[in-house]
Amino acid sequence: MSHSVTIEFDGSSHSVPEGITVIQAMWHLGRPMIHGVGCLGGVCGACTITMRSSSQTESQTALACQTMVEDSMALTFLPPDASKKVMTPLSADVADEKKMIHFYPETRRCVACQACTTICPQGIDVMEGVRAAINGEISAVAEKFTSCVMCGLCSMVCDARIRPHRVGIYARRLSVAAHPGSADQLFTRIDEINTGKYTEEWERVMSS
Amino acid sequence: MDKIEESKKRVQALRASRKDIKWPLLSEEEKHHLVHKYHPDYKKEAYGKIRIGPNQGEETVREVVKLLEGESCISSESISLTPQRQVDVLIIGGGGAGATAALSVKESGATVLVATKLRLGDSNTVMAEGGMQVAVSPEDSPIQHFMDSLRGGHMENDRTLLKTLVESGPSIAKWLLDIGVLFDREEDGNLSLRAGGGSSQARLLRCKDYTGLELMRVLKDAVLDEDIEILEFSPVVELLTDGEGNCSGAILKNLDNNKYTVVQAKTVILSTGGMGRLHIQGFPTSNHYGATADGLPLAYRAGAALTLQDTFQYHPTGAVYPEAMSGILVTEAIRSVGAQLVNGNGERFINEMETRDAVASAVIRECQEGRGVETPSGRRGVWLDMPLVDVLNGEGILKDRFPNMDRQYSRYKIDISKDPVLVYPTLHYQNGGIKINADGESTLKGLFVAGEASGGIHGRNRLMGNSLLDIIVYGKRAGRAASLRASETKFRELTLRHLEEYQSAQKEAGVVPQLVSPILFPDYVNKD
Ligand SMILES: Cc1cc2nc3c(=O)[nH]c(=O)nc-3n(C[C@H](O)[C@H](O)[C@H](O)COP(=O)(O)OP(=O)(O)OC[C@H]3O[C@@H](n4cnc5c(N)ncnc54)[C@H](O)[C@@H]3O)c2cc1C
Ligand code: SF4
Numbered sequence: 001m002s003h004s005v006t007i008e009f010d011g012s013s014h015s016v017p018e019g020i021t022v023i024q025a026m027w028h029l030g031r032p033m034i035h036g037v038g039c040l041g042g043v044c045g046a047c048t049i050t051m052r053s054s055s056q057t058e059s060q061t062a063l064a065c066q067t068m069v070e071d072s073m074a075l076t077f078l079p080p081d082a083s084k085k086v087m088t089p090l091s092a093d094v095a096d097e098k099k100m101i102h103f104y105p106e107t108r109r110c111v112a113c114q115a116c117t118t119i120c121p122q123g124i125d126v127m128e129g130v131r132a133a134i135n136g137e138i139s140a141v142a143e144k145f146t147s148c149v150m151c152g153l154c155s156m157v158c159d160a161r162i163r164p165h166r167v168g169i170y171a172r173r174l175s176v177a178a179h180p181g182s183a184d185q186l187f188t189r190i191d192e193i194n195t196g197k198y199t200e201e202w203e204r205v206m207s208s
Numbered sequence: 209m210d211k212i213e214e215s216k217k218r219v220q221a222l223r224a225s226r227k228d229i230k231w232p233l234l235s236e237e238e239k240h241h242l243v244h245k246y247h248p249d250y251k252k253e254a255y256g257k258i259r260i261g262p263n264q265g266e267e268t269v270r271e272v273v274k275l276l277e278g279e280s281c282i283s284s285e286s287i288s289l290t291p292q293r294q295v296d297v298l299i300i301g302g303g304g305a306g307a308t309a310a311l312s313v314k315e316s317g318a319t320v321l322v323a324t325k326l327r328l329g330d331s332n333t334v335m336a337e338g339g340m341q342v343a344v345s346p347e348d349s350p351i352q353h354f355m356d357s358l359r360g361g362h363m364e365n366d367r368t369l370l371k372t373l374v375e376s377g378p379s380i381a382k383w384l385l386d387i388g389v390l391f392d393r394e395e396d397g398n399l400s401l402r403a404g405g406g407s408s409q410a411r412l413l414r415c416k417d418y419t420g421l422e423l424m425r426v427l428k429d430a431v432l433d434e435d436i437e438i439l440e441f442s443p444v445v446e447l448l449t450d451g452e453g454n455c456s457g458a459i460l461k462n463l464d465n466n467k468y469t470v471v472q473a474k475t476v477i478l479s480t481g482g483m484g485r486l487h488i489q490g491f492p493t494s495n496h497y498g499a500t501a502d503g504l505p506l507a508y509r510a511g512a513a514l515t516l517q518d519t520f521q522y523h524p525t526g527a528v529y530p531e532a533m534s535g536i537l538v539t540e541a542i543r544s545v546g547a548q549l550v551n552g553n554g555e556r557f558i559n560e561m562e563t564r565d566a567v568a569s570a571v572i573r574e575c576q577e578g579r580g581v582e583t584p585s586g587r588r589g590v591w592l593d594m595p596l597v598d599v600l601n602g603e604g605i606l607k608d609r610f611p612n613m614d615r616q617y618s619r620y621k622i623d624i625s626k627d628p629v630l631v632y633p634t635l636h637y638q639n640g641g642i643k644i645n646a647d648g649e650s651t652l653k654g655l656f657v658a659g660e661a662s663g664g665i666h667g668r669n670r671l672m673g674n675s676l677l678d679i680i681v682y683g684k685r686a687g688r689a690a691s692l693r694a695s696e697t698k699f700r701e702l703t704l705r706h707l708e709e710y711q712s713a714q715k716e717a718g719v720v721p722q723l724v725s726p727i728l729f730p731d732y733v734n735k736d
């Protein structure tokens with residue numbers, strides 16, 4: 001790779017090859033990177049950064065393993081998710097919309113400032129998810145957080161100390177219990193196995 | 209670059225003419241021939257003999273031989289084996305198998321500690337996209353699932369392990385629903401099923417193309433709900449034995465201060481996952497940062513036997529362009545809804561639903577014989593024509609079903625609904641591993657193994673979707689069996705006698721360790 005670009009972090013400029021990711025650039029610069037790397041595939045949320053290119057006035061967040069270095073990009077690594085989880089035991093009787101707020105009552109304090117939506121590196125409309133939670137729409141919340149990588153940035157920036165991603169994952173778990181349909185084919189199959197429907201065939205297969 | 213554009217134009221121009229053609233499946237004989245000629249598993253030069261230990265005389269790739277023959281960072285002189293921690297069951301590795309095992313141990317009432325290399329959930333599990341195989345549909349049965357897996361595994365699967373896997377599938381799926389895993393559903397409430405390569409029936413449960421993320425998020429949340437103690441950034445660097453063939457604990461290394469912690473445990477569950485980051489035979493990989501096969505040298509020098517340690521899965525469709533995405537997986541599920549593989553001339557060359565070893569071999573053949581496409585950085589590949597998915601299924605389907613793939617490519621300004629992408633096999637999965645029985649116990653007593661680190665279930669080639677099932681089924685079984693054993697056992701002596709014996713075997717065989725193993729991380733750091 002012949003061309004190089006200059007990136008800025010830790011208060012100084014560094015020259016790195018073009019076409020590589022921010023994480024690969026750190027390796028290139030001799031930094032081992034243990035905290036701040038997990039999957040290298042854009043799904044674990046360990047590698048969040050803020051970055052600003054020279055043409056932008058505002059910085060944006062990104063996943064370092066999914067971001068190519070650009071000339072005069074300024075970047076900072078962000079800390080991993082440190083938000084506290086509330087114990088949310090799942091049982092059939094909690095699968096209603098009130099329970100979503102029950103464990104995370106501060107959710108109601110949302111002042112609709114959009115900070116969470118703005119910061120989400122996955123492009124999730126986090127605030128809409130929070131609004132849906134306040135309105136008790138479990139499946140709408142669940143849908144919103146499908147691609148959440150649990151990086152925790154939304155919770156880090158919320159002035160009202162709401163933990164949107166925690167509410168999101170809880171809503172997703174709840175929504176399974178609250179699902180209106182029943183997975184009958186699955187339950188039939190379990191019965192068939194338990195009542196020995198396949199026993200004879202197994203004997204044949206295993207002895208062949 | 210112009211050549212690439214030209215080739216891409218051909219792919220697009222010929223799309224309509226090939227879209228409805230059903231490519232014939234290979235006969236068993238043709239497949240055998242193709243795989244033996246082109247698959248990396250059959251590349252003799254890449255293999256070496258294991259000279260010491262339980263599998264002495266057998267072969268595996270040189271990268272793994274080196275790990276097995278490596279030396280420990282621990283020696284009897286350098287460490288006191290007085291335990292700093294005592295626990296009934298120690299779980300090593302916090303991916304899907306480890307998290308499931310932890311829940312299972314907790315449920316049984318034993319005390320449990322999870323030690324993991326990065327954070328809980330930073331794993332191969334979180335990266336899985338395509339889905340998990342369970343025989344659910346009325347047309348399907350556990351027996352068909354078994355037969356498909358056996359055929360896929362070249363008939364070398366451990367049949368007892370495989371039977372247990374497929375038979376437990378449905379009840380495991382129910383357990384996952386119970387803990388709140390949001391699988392895609394049909395309108396009537398039934399689980400939505402999709403076809404996978406090498407499978408005679410549609411039986412992939414999934415959550416869009418975020419199946420692993422969904423599984424791992426929920427498992428992690430459930431582990432936190434159970435208040436299970438987790439030590440993060442604390443990889444295990446050596447197992448401890450009582451010198452009489454029982455595993456009795458392990459030594460963890462805190463990555464932040466390099467201090468060791470000696471843990472005494474009645475039983476140990478090893479769930480350290482796969483090996484992609486060894487870059488076997490120079491292949492790029494789809495695996496997470498910590499996939500360095502740590503479990504293999506740890507278990508092996510403590511006395512546990514391996515099985516099928518010579519076979520690896522090279523996923524046929526790893527990204528080769530842009531360079532920054534190299535090795536990243538393009539899920540097989542995209543092929544199961546119609547995306548076609550096309551060579552540089554715009555021609556198809558294989559039925560996309562053959563087993564992975566056959567498809568990967570065919571891609572390698574196309575490239576070796578000059579029908580591939582070269583990227584600016586010198587990698588080779590063939591086209592995966594994803595826009596066809598919308599042509600066949602309706603506009604918007606591709607992005608709706610594969611939001612993760614869309615997001616990854618769009619970060620590099622590639623629109624997968626408009627342009628085909630270049631792919632080449634990527635090192636993906638360790639088919640074999642540490643030998644276990646149906647309780648997940650290895651040949652070293654008290655050492656249980658679950659997930660990708662174990663071997664036998666999948667034979668010589670794992671079918672798509674069988675690993676996610678494997679980690680939950682055997683995570684649970686190992687958890688249960690390890691707890692039960694712990695309830696009948698006292699703490700055993702902590703020694704490094706296995707290491708001393710291993711070292712003298714090394715000396716006798718004239719083996720000079722070339723590295724310290726486990727390696728924990730790949731060495732990507734520039735030393736200049
Ligand atoms: C990109 C990708 C897509 C995939 N898609 C599918 C799919 O669609 N369907 C399917 O069935 N399978 C799929 N697989 C395979 C499947 O995801 C894995 O095989 C499976 O999740 C492995 O689970 P595990 O718990 O055994 O290992 P992992 O999930 O990898 O967990 C192992 C854990 O152990 C930790 N660890 C490693 N070494 C040490 C040590 N020395 N000490 C302590 N901790 C350690 C690791 O950091 C990690 O957290 C995919 C794999 C990849 C990489
Ligand atoms: S919703 Fe929050 S935790 Fe999830 S990806 Fe977005 S910012 Fe990260």
Ligand code: SF4
Binds near residue numbers: 117127
């Ligand atoms: S940051 Fe907090 S207060 Fe602001 S919109 Fe998001 S949840 Fe509401």
Ligand code: FES
Binds near residue numbers: 037040045063149
């Ligand atoms: S390392 Fe996992 S998202 Fe970047």
